[in-house]
Amino acid sequence: MTDPILRMAGIVKQFPGVRALDGVDLDVLPGEVHCLLGQNGAGKSTLIKVLSGAHRPDEGTITWLDEEVRLTDPTAAMRRGIATIYQELDLVDGLSVAANIFLGHELAAVGFARRGEMRRAARDLLARLGHPEISPSTEVGQLAAAGKQVVSMARALSHDARLIIMDEPSAVLDQNEVERLFGVIRDLTRDDVAVVYISHRLEEIREIGDRVSVLKDGRSVATGLPAKSTPTADVIRLMTGRTVEYVIPERRQDSSTGEPMLSVEGLSRAGEFEDVSFEVRGGEIIGLAGLVGSGRSEILETVYGARRARTGVVTVAGRRLRNGSVSAAVSAGVGLCPEERKSQALLLGESVARNVSLASLPRFSNASFMDRSAEIDVAREQIQSLDLRPPDPKREVRLFSGGNQQKVVLARWLTTGSRVLLLDEPTRGVDVGARSELYKLIQRLADEGVAIVLVSSEIPEVLGLADRVLVVREGQVVHEGPAADIDEHQVLDLVMEGSAA
């Protein structure tokens, strides 16, 4: 076997409050297509940025062509022959194809751009990529997504790239364009250019990939698996990290007796999900299982009114909610714990008490004047009831751990007296010990009569907590039934069907 052209070992990258990469290893061989897999937030983007010189790693080594290197900035990476094609293509729409290809390293003579020469060189590169029909003088803004991608690749080649990193290139392409992209990739690898390819679509990885590495929570959980022969179930297991122990307490009382609390009928949103219907009784937990991008979070947000439904009706305790109105949902007693706690739910620089009261300000005010002692008192009650640590209502929320921040969001909805709770990935970024505490809390709330809709990527979590499960794939509900009648592998099969090779 040939020596790898790139070897990353023990890469650590730290951001304030989060360890985005925590020991990542990656070997890339010349002329291979190396696929990088991982869920959202697993650290793929950060890893790419380290490799392209946009971020400097805090620890670890990068060996490029048998020499340890420091990629201090994007230009340094480019000079060594590492080119990155980002998801949001970093092209200048107002410039010509040729100008974009040579952006930053224009061919020039005494300060004057040698336009003719650049156009010629651009034409050669585009031809090499199998797209001679793209004219170097076209404005990039006029090209379709696929054309832009080719221009990005031509730019990479203009740097004599030995390694090209592609961040979800297929996300913006249709089937034909993907086929052509694969043709280009095959041509490149024939010339010994290596490609690091990132995609969520397993079937693509089967088709184009040679080897696969999997990231999970900023760590390498597998490196260099054969792309064609590794079973889908294994890949999924690595991505979702079934290493975690799920200590989910036994579910208690019969939940089928409560009154229907939330009912969703024929809910649709163009391009996101179609004809979703379900009903949740008070005291019942409904689990939505599905991959990232399957439409599960979009369903929750639409039920909540944060997105406007194209068709469908949401009813809470018999009252129909106004479409696209969060405040209507909140006053009807619906609460959402969103997927991205920090950016969507919390005022990080404000105190626990102020975060808890945010959705029920009128309750704490008298003719608009805040009753701050009542606010603190209620926060204290919630702190005690949810066992928030440290139990300080005046402490800024950013100083709490992930599990405790999640409790603050829950406390907000308990304070408004929510009867329906929509939980989107409630245990993301929460460590194992705190997880089981959150599980108990969610079960307790259900026992108290709250109707709960739970979205999670972690299938055992959904199965363990929910009374009934809905499996969502590509915006369709493909299965609905009691959680006890289905096991993890069956859910996985349903979730992955059509994606598996």
Place this chain on the structure above:
Amino acid sequence: MSEKTSPATAAAPPPDEHQRMEVGAEAVPRSRFARIMASSAGRNLGLVVALAVVCVIGVITAGDLFADVDNVITILRLAVVVGIVSIGMTFVIIGGGIDLSVGAIVALASVWATTVATQQLAADFHWIIIVFTAMAVGAGCGLVNGVLVAYGRIAPFIATLAMFAAARGLAEIISDKRNQLVDDPGYVDFFARELFGVPVLVYVFALVAAIGWVLLNRTTFGRRTIAVGGNEEAARLAGIKVQRHTVYLYVLLGVACGIAAAMLLARTGTGTAQHGVLLELDAIAAVVIGGTLLTGGRGTIVGTVLGVLIFQTLSNIFTLNNLDTSDQAVAKGVIIVAAVLLQQFVAKRAGST
């Protein structure tokens, strides 16, 4: 971490422990001093010190001319207009916006409140009509700004830039580019009258500042403002009507501009389209110096008042030393940059995000 053990760990953290602290979300601010300085009270303390330093410079360079009761009153009198506008501006900036049109709105309100028709009405009823007209004009302009920003989804910078141009233009059309004198001597007299040696004008500023403080710190309106500016998405998902609140914020600032225009009429006795030129920059500068984040979500009224006073005292010192306004402008620029750099330094030291 208990009080007793913390000094020891802080003094010599084992490398492992140090790492862990950096990793966790509970990284503790490094020193007590930095923590205090980063709190709003601490930032305001810094501003008080800055104001004191400016006053010492005043005494040294201008001596008795500066340290004179009449001079202090003059400083306060001149701070009234920019001060009232800055209070309103504080709300808009905390709420995540910006308003470049305040100077133009003040001009328009001053002109509209001194038209023949308005003054006739004021003569028939009471001069208070002039004040109400100015406030109504300001509120109207603020409403337009707010609706464009919140519902038209135009960037605040652009929407208010349009108002910046249009309002002053309208003021010129209405006044025919002439100065309009306030006819009713009672109007000017009322605000110039002194209570305990201080003109009523200054009390109006104090009252506006006090109302602003209560509104920001003690009401649901203030809470919503902080939430909308601090994390718009979180505010929206908590059921706060973000668009409507944004409109309220611009209307509030518009009303403040109206009051400021009324005070300007009282001080100068004239309404003109030339009022309030560069007022937006002075107001934004005072708010920023006062520790309000331009990105929204955090700020104080006390800081803004101190920011206004620092600037006003400084220009007073320049005037007393017969330095021209160009030197003042340069000094202002330097001070704004220095103040913001200092704030960033303190914020970083405190480990805030």
